[in-house]
Amino acid sequence: MSLPRQPGVPHPRLPLPEGQLEDLAAFQQWLSDAIPMVSGLGISEMTRQGDSLIWQLALGPNLNDKGTGFGGALTAQTTLQGWCWVTLWLRERGIARDVVVAEARQRFLAPVTSDYRLVCTPAVSEGPTQLANKLAERGKGRIALTQQLYCGETLCLEANGSYAVLSER
Template identity: 70%
Template sequence: MREIGIPHPRLSLPPGGGEDDMGEFLAWLGEAIPLVEHLGIREMTRDGDRLAWQLALAPSLNDKGTGFGGAIAAQTTLLGWCWTTLWLRRHGYARDVVVAQATQRFLAPVTGDYRLECLPEHDDGVAGLTERLASRGKGRIALVQRLWCGETLCLEARGDYAVLPAG
C-alpha cells in the first residue's frame, strides 16, 4: 500500500535504452498510482510516436450511462505522462515528469469501450525536447490525446509535460 509523501521506487531502465515491456510497465504503474487499477485499461501499445490504450467504459460510467468527463480527463493526463515517461526511459533518462497544463474538448458522448491515443502535438516536439534536455537538463513537450469510440472522435485533449532536472 502506498504511503502519502513517500515516492514509489522507480522502475529500472530498460537495458541499453531499449523498449519497455508494456505489461511490466502497466503493472508498475498500477503500484505507483493506485487509481490505475480502476481506469479500465485493457491494453497499452506503441507504434512509432503514438502511444495507445484500449479501455473498457464500465469503470468510467457517469449517471447518464456514458463516459464520465472527470475520469476521461484523468486518463488523458495520465496517458500523456506515460508517453513522456516511456520516451525518456527509451532514451536512458530516469527523470520525474509532471503535467504543467492540460485541456480537454469533449466532442461526442462516449457510449462504449474506446481507444485513447497520444502523440506529440508538433512534428518538431521530440527534437525540441531532445535539444532542451541536452542543453539545459530539463525540458517540456506538448502532447495531444484523442479518444475514439469506434470511428467517432469523442474527445481531443492537449497537455504540456515538463521533464524535471536530475537530482
Template identity: 70%
Template sequence: MREIGNPHPRLPLPAPGQEDDPAVFLAWLREAIPMVEHLGIQRMVRDDLTLAWELALPPSLNDKGTGFGGSLTAQTTLLGWCWVTLWLRRHSLARDVVVAEASQRFLAPVTDDYRITCFPEHDTGPVELADSLAARGRGRIALIQQLWCGDTLCLEAHGDYAVLAAD
C-alpha cells in the same frame, strides 16, 4: 500500501537497445498510481510517436450511462505522462515528469469501450525535448490525446508536460 509523501520506487530502466515490456510497465504503473487499477485499461500499444490505450467503459460510467468526463480527463492526462515517461526510458533517462498544463474538448458522448491515442503536437517535439534536456537538463513537450469510440472522436485533449532536472 502507498503512503502519502513517500515516492514510489522508479521502474529500472530497460537495458540499452531494449524497449519497455508493456505488461511490466502497466503493472508498475498500477502500483505507483493506485487509481490506475480502476481505469479499465485493457491493452497498451506504442510505436515511435504514438502511445495508445484500449479501455473498457464500465469503470468510467457516469450517472447517464456514458463516460464520466472527470475519469476521461484523468486518463488523457495520465496517458500523456506515460508517453513522456516511456520516451525518457527509451532514451535511458530516469527523470520526473509532471503535467504543466492541460485542456480538453468534449465532442461526443462515450457510449462503448474506447481507445485513447497520444502523440506530439508538433513533429519536431521529441527532437526539441531532447535538445532542451541536453542543453538545460530539463524540458517540455506538447502532446495531443484523442479519445475514439469506434470511428467517432469523442474527446480531444492537449497537455504540456515538463521533464524536471535530474536530482
C-alpha cells in the same frame, strides 16, 4: 501485491530497460502500483506505434450517471497517458527523470458510449527533437502532447497537455 502507498513517500522507479524494448505490461503493472487509481481506469491494452502511445479502455469502470463516459475519469486518463508518453520516451533513451503535467485542457465532442481507444501523440512533429535538445542544453524541458479518444471511428474527446521533464535532483 505491493504495500499500500503512503502520502509523501515516492514510489520506487521501475528499472530502466537495458538495450531492449520496454515491456509495456510490466510498465502498466508498475504504474498501477505507483498510482493506485490506475488499476480502476479500465486500461486493457497499451501499445506503441511510432510516436503514438495507444490505450484500449473499457467503458464499464468509467461510467457516469447517464451511462456514458464520466468526464472526470476521461480527463484523468488523458493526463495520465501524456505523462506515460513522456516517461516511456525518456526510458527508451535510458533517462530516469521526474515528469509532471504543467497544463492540460480537454474538449468533449461526443458522448463515450462504448469501449474506446485513446491515442497520444506529440502536438507537433518536431516536439520530441525539441525536447531532446532542451534536455541536452538545460537538463530539463517541456513537450506538448495531444490525446484523442475514439469510440469506433468517432472522435469523442480531444485533449492537449504540456508536460515538463524536471532537472535531476
